[in-house]
Amino acid sequence: MKNNKLRTYVLLLVLAVPAVWISAKVRLPHFVTDSMVVQQQSRWTVNGSADGKKVSVTTSWNGKTSTATVGADGKFSVDIVTPKAGGPYTITFDDGSKTTLRDVYSGEVWLCSGQSNMEMPVGGWGKVMNYEQEIAAARHPEVRFLQVKKQIAYTPQADTEVNMGGWRTCTPATVENFSSIAYFYAREMSKRLGVHVGVIDCTWGGTPAEAWSAFEGVSSVPGFENETRMLSDNGFDKDRLKADYESRIARWMQLALSDDAQGEAGGAPSVVLKGDNLPSMPVPNLWEKTALPAFNGIVMMQRALDIPQDWAGKAVELRLGCIDDEDVTYFNGVKIAEGSGYNVKRVYTVPAELVKAGRAVITVRVTDFEGEGGIYGDNADLAAVQDGSEISLAGDWQYKVIADFSKLPHKPVSPESSSFPTVLYNAMLYPLHTMPVKGVLWYQGCANVGRAEQYSPLFRRLIQDWRKLWNDDSLPFYFVQLAAYLQPKAVQPESEWAALRQAQADALQLDNTAMAVAIDIGNPDDIHPKNKQEVARRLSLIALRRSYGHNDVVDRAPSVAGYDISGNTAELTFDGEVKVDGTSPTGFIVRTDDGKWAKAKAVMTSDDTVTLTAEGNITALKYNWADYPDGNLRGTTGLPVLQFSINKQ
Incomplete structure (x- = not known):
């Protein structure tokens, strides 16, 4: 009896071992x-994990099988040499149970990376x-x-999450919320090259270059000492970083509301603004x-309205647009x-007990940390609403500056923000470095x-660090200079947008x-100009x-040679023939020996001379140096x- 039980136990144990191996x-x-x-004719390192002791990898383009040993941690790594452009192929990984990648092409x-102008989808x-x-016609197998899914991390990650479940073929359904520049570029390049083109949308709107930078790189650029010290002092730990930030931001906000940071009115902020001369x-x-203009800080904004008698004692919905x-x-x-x-559009409810007939005052304390600020949207977005009737809140609002952040030290950046240095490099970019790419397309800077x-040294260091990550010192890195934006000004030598464009151009030293x-396809009222087809075409010309x-x-158009x-x-004198949109060149300003800048009179004196x-x-001159300049010189193309x-x- 005991022997029978023992034989049964041994048999079950033997059967169990293959079961684990098979699963x-x-x-x-x-x-x-x-x-x-996959990038054609490259060496591709595939990292993974498995339960078996070895993993065999078979590629259908040559029928060859290579074997990788699985480490004690369950991980393996295998190098695959990719063929010339072609397909479809399969790649089979086998540790006792086969995993096969299908419909794989070499090409x-x-x-494609950067902020919102690179992220900007075809639809969405x-x-x-x-x-x-464009969406309806997007059928390009x-x-x-x-x-890549939007995510942050404080240290470089081995893997990154993706949307749509992974790689997808171009269809109307997959293109709608995909990077428009990446799509239009791939469409053009596949047509010109006659091969499959894969584009990786690794973007996050509103993010600065430092978020896409390596820790060593951003540490080498002045101005990020607080953030890099936060990371190292807190051991790159999420919870410790959060606690440290909450302490820092509380101190900063105290300082923001102190007398030293007040606007011209000064004094402690009042909830309701009073006075006839606001x-x-x-x-x-x-x-x-x-x-x-160019203001970051805290502003109290106020609008009065007359509450009808039949609204009294009833809840009112406040629609305030985006803030x-x-x-x-x-x-x-x-x-x-x-x-x-x-x-985010704000829609709030005023409790019924606060609603009384007669004059009422809506006061909004708006805090703008950087970039643009205020209450914006369409006129229809602003209204007080009750039971289907509404009172428009569009029009003139009184305001009072409470705090001017330009008088303060730089505001601490939340480590949970997508703007914090290194977090996007670590989470979204770093994991991709095992996959060879032909090059990088970049649109960022706003x-x-x-x-x-x-930005000038930061951007150059970013390019160098990305090349180091891909182990390719000559990795092509092609980028888009910021388009024209904001209201046109004839003479604007101090333009911060022009200065940033020049900082981008400094990277051409590499x-x-x-x-x-x-610059010519911007929109004074929209930071996201719609003609992404032309941006992609110009990038394709560079790559081709x-x-x-x-x-x-x-x-490229001709540039100044002398x-x-x-x-x-x-x-x-230009290094090629230039053309003028119109009768004479525009966009030139000059500084004279009195130190003042003014528009210059310009004429074409030959095909290549202005x-x-x-x-x-x-004593100095500038061309197209403004937020939204009016220069009209072009090359012959x-x-x-x-x-x-x-x-x-």
């Missing part, structure tokens, strides 16, 4: 999936030019998409465009709500406007970089010429001439 499953990174494109892979919140037709601003509108960045809202001096999120002096100029040897392709400044005249004249002796600045030697 083994290879686990691959989230970005290694069916329908992917060209480009990493972006709605590019002719988006409905030779174009493949991978979209200034006003139009709402909805960003205050940078109206009453408070950038945070708000605390009061009704007749009583707080009713608070909100945050620059693009979130760094106002910090051009810092080998194998190039810049697509988009510089990465694929299409020397017949023109990828100049002569003498007295009140400046002669500029001559400027001024009222006094010229229509590409715009790059902005430039020249000081007399």
Whole structure:
């Protein structure tokens, strides 16, 4: 009896071992999936984990099998040499249970990264030019998409989460919420090259360059000492970083509301504004465009309204549009709500017991930390509503500056924010480095406007660190210069947008970089211009010429090759023929020996020469140097001439 029991136990044990072995499953990174494109003729390192002791990998393009040993931690790594462009192929991983990647193509892979203008989808919140037709026509099986999920981390990660379940073939359904520039670029390149093109959408709107930078890189650039010290002092630990930040921001807000940080009115903030001579601003509108240019701080904004008798004693819905960045809202001096999120529409309820017939006052305390601020949207977004009837809240609002953040030390950045240094590099970018790419397309910079002096070394270091990550010192890195934005000004030598564009151009010092100029396709009222097709086309011209040897392709307009400044005249010679949109060149400003800047008179004196004249002796000149400049010089293929600045030697 005992022997029978023993034999049964041994038999069950023997049967159990194969069961475990058979259930083994290879686990691959989230970005290694069916329908992917691998960079042709490259060495691709695939990391994964498995339950078996060994993993065999078989590639259908050559029928060869290689074997990797699984470590004690359950992880393995295998190098795969990819073939010339072609497919479809399969890749099979086997540790006793097979995992097969299907519909794999070898072709060209480009990493597309940056903030909202690179993120901007074909449809969705972006709605590019002719988006409905573009979506309907997006049936391109030779174009493949991978979209990295938005996430943050304080140390480099081994894997990253992705949307749509992994790589997807281009269809109307997959393209709608995918990067429009990445899509239009891939569409053009697949057509020109005749191969499959995979594009990786690794983007996050509103994010600065430092969030996409490596810890060592951002530590080398002045101005980030507080953040890098926070990371190292707190051991890169999430909970410790959060506690440290909460302490820092509390001290900063105390300072913001102290007398030293007050606006011109000074004094402690009052919930209800009083006085007949308070200034006003139009709402909805960003205050940078109206009453408070280049302002970050706290502003009390107020609007009076007459409550009808039949509204008394009933709850009222307040629709306040979007508020950038945070708000605390009061009704007749009583707080009713608070909100945050620059693009979130505020809809609040005034309790019935606060609603009385007659004059009422809505006061909104708006805090804008950086960039644009205020109450904005459409007129229809602002109203007090009850039982289907409404009172418009659009129009002039009184305001009072409570705190001017320009008088303060830099506001602490939340480590939970997508703007915190290194967090996107660690979580979204770093894991991808095991996958070879042909090059990088980058469109970012808006979130760094106002910090051009810092951006110049930061951006160059970012490029170098990304190349180091991919172990390729010559990895092509092609980027888009910021488009024109904000209201046109004829003379604006102090433009922060122009300064940031120049900081971007400084990266051209690095080998194998190039810049697509988009200054001519901006919109004064929209930071997200709709013509992303042209931006992608210009990037494709750069790639075709510089990465694929299409020397017949023109990828830039002529630039200044020489100049002569003498007295009140400046002669500029370009390295190619330039054309003028209109009758004479525009966009030039000059500084004369009295130190003042003014518009210059410009004429074309030959196909490649522009001559400027001024009222006094010229000491410096700039072209297209403004937030929204009006320069009209182009090359013969229509590409715009790059902005430039020249000081007399």
